[in-house]
Amino acid sequence: MRSMSHETMIARLSEPFGSFPEILMEWSRIKGDELALRDDKRDVYWAELVGLVERLAARLVETGLQRGQSVAILGTSSVEYALAFLAAVRAGGVAAPLTTSASREQLEGMARDSGAIHLFIDAAKAAELGPDFMADLVRVPLEHIEQWMAPPGARAPAFTPEPKDPFNIIYSSGTTGTPKGIVHSHLMRWRQFAATALSYLNAGMEVRSLASTPLYSNTTMVAFLPVLLAGGCVRVMGKFDCARWLEHAEADRTTITMLVPVQYQRLMDFPGFDDFDLSSLRLKYCTSAPFSAALKREVLRRMPGGLIEIYSMTEGGVVCLLAAHEFPDKLHTVGRPAPGSELKVLDDEDREVPPGTPGHLVGRSLTMMSGYNNRPDKTAEAQWIDPATGEVWMRMGDIGRVDADGFVELVGRAKDMIISGGFNIYPSDLEAELVKEPGVREAAVVGVPSRRWGESPVGFVVLEEGAADTASILAAVNARLGKTQRLAALHAIEEMPRSHIGKLLKTSLREKAAQLGGVQ
The missing domain is CATH 3.30.300.30 (ANL, C-terminal domain)
Structure with a gap:
């Protein structure tokens, strides 16, 4: 039976727009003695979470953070990393997680591009990059984040987000030059994740997530932000390891996880996989890379719960969903466009092609980026403007075809297509x-x-x-x-x-x- 407080949160999450920080504050009152965040070193309960975020946000503002200004975060995923991300948003700033695998030159480029004056950095990256790396910024060691916070009881100045306010910048994984910064607004993130959180609450789920991809990746947000919006618990892993993942999933009674295909493959290959009790799993997500039909079948056979593949881009565009457990004959596809998403297939001259014909995919939805940070030229290149309506669509970068049932089969990346003779x-x-x-x-x-x-x-x-x-x-x-x-x-x-x-x-x-x- 649902409590009055849960009914209230369902109503809040059903609104067309809302404030992430306010939702977290409400959950801290409702679920004070329940777990909110955890890693291998510490647990944070809901009663603590908002207090820590408030103290950190207050200190960010005290040290110069302005509304709409980025906060750079660099390091391995941890509770402290998650707190820095949430505090940046609470303070009215923009979370700007940086890719740890990038070169020093790329990291400097990303930090400068973001406009950050604060850099949260863990000890390993600090030692690797040296004390002179971005020395003009306010550098905060992630491991000592609580020593840097404002005193207990401190509160950040009030912040009421506007729909177009930037929420985060996710940097693309470019192999050369400075990766492009993909800006997501508060409205985009609300539309994306409030509905997911709402689905968990309406289903009466116990929401316990295992996030084993890095927090600087947009992939990981699926196992992070909607879980907190639903008042659940997120365990973040610093580095993926099959044995540790299985131990955590069993001990935590994990109900939700996000894994990329190579992680699913490693789990399937892991000796002793079948000895672990994963019966609590309700939903498994996958995105970010091609997911073979054979591997989907094996995951469905050996791992409990539903399997949902998400096809989209960090930039947005169409969002396709494949509930693999419901459509076993469509495992070679990435599913159909989700409600609110649209897809077109175009030829090389940007003309629509007949159903079943391969072509360039373009898509649009309610969850598209605001644009590339400081790069209007690249933003324009990524878009396709429908000449008939003037509507903005995103070029997905993939070649695909749509079958008679509306399911999308990917043929390859447009840049990878081979033209021979x-x-x-x-x-x-x-x-x-x-x-x-x-x-x-x-x-x-x-x-x-x-x-x-x-x-x-x-x-x-x-x-x-x-x-x-x-x-x-x-x-x-x-x-x-x-x-x-x-x-x-x-x-x-x-x-x-x-x-x-x-x-x-x-x-x-x-x-x-x-x-x-x-x-x-």
């Missing part, structure tokens, strides 16, 4: 053939320059012990492919190059293919 070759088609071969664990195909054809497809595979040699695999696969699709070469590698959230780095594979040579 005037024919379009979609790497995903070739990769699907490669993984059919016994002993092929993973496969990736890239285009490399060819004097004869313009570009030629080259494959890379990760092989299991006892697999056939690459020459045999290449011959078998090419025998099944059309003449214009055939692979020019196939290389075995020990491990696929991936980003911090498991995205395959095809740029690295192209560089490796160029080094290996052999394509005419």
Whole structure:
């Protein structure tokens, strides 16, 4: 039976716009003695959470933070990291988490681009970058954050967010230059996560989340912000480790988690996985990288609870959802556009193509970025303006097709499409053939320059012990492919190059293919 307080929170979260800090304040009154945040070193209860956030926000304002100004955060995920993120928003500022895997030059570029005058940094990054890194900023050691806070009982000045106020800046994972800062407004985040929190409350769920991807990644927000809006508990992991993840999920009775495909694969491969009790899991999310149908099937078979794949971008655009547990015959797709999302498929001249025809995906929804920070030129490049209506759509960067039931199948990244002898070759088609071969664990195909054809497809595979040699695999696969699709070469590698959230780095594979040579 729902309490009056829960009914009140359901009503608050049903509103078209609201304040994150105010919702957290309400939950602290309702759930004071229940857990709100935890990591391997400490637990924070709801009664403590808002007090710590208020003290930290008060100190930010005392030391010069202005409304709409960014607060840079750099380090491994922890309770203190989460507090810094929440305090930046409470103080009227903008949370600007920085990618730990970026180079020093990129980190400096991101910090300067954000306009931050504060930098929260953990001891490991501080030691790596040295005392002169961004020395002109107010540098706060994350491990000693409570010593820096305002005294107990302090409160930050009142802050009532406006819908267009920036909430956070998430930096893209660019491999060269300064990554672009993707600005999300308070309204965008409210629309995105209040509805999710509301669904948890309406379902009567105990909301206990295990967040094992970094807090600087937009992926992780799904396991962080809506959970707190629902009055739940978030456990943050500093570094993903299969054994620790399973121990936490069992001990915490985790009900919600977000994992990227490479994490699901590692869990499926982990010895003893089936010995852990994961029966409390209600919802598992996945996003950020291609999720094979075979892996989805294995996860559905071996992990309790529903499995929801989310397809979108940090920038926004269309949001597609695949409830894999409800559509076992659609696991090769990323689902259908969610309510409030729209999708079009365009040809190279930006004209709509017939259903079932591959083309460039463009999408729009109620959860799109405000733009790239300080980059109106790049913002314009990312958009497609419908000439008939003037509506703004986002270019998703993917080639895809829509089936008769409205489900979206991704063919590949637009930048990864190979044009060989005037024919379009979609790497995903070739990769699907490669993984059919016994002993092929993973496969990736890239285009490399060819004097004869313009570009030629080259494959890379990760092989299991006892697999056939690459020459045999290449011959078998090419025998099944059309003449214009055939692979020019196939290389075995020990491990696929991936980003911090498991995205395959095809740029690295192209560089490796160029080094290996052999394509005419």
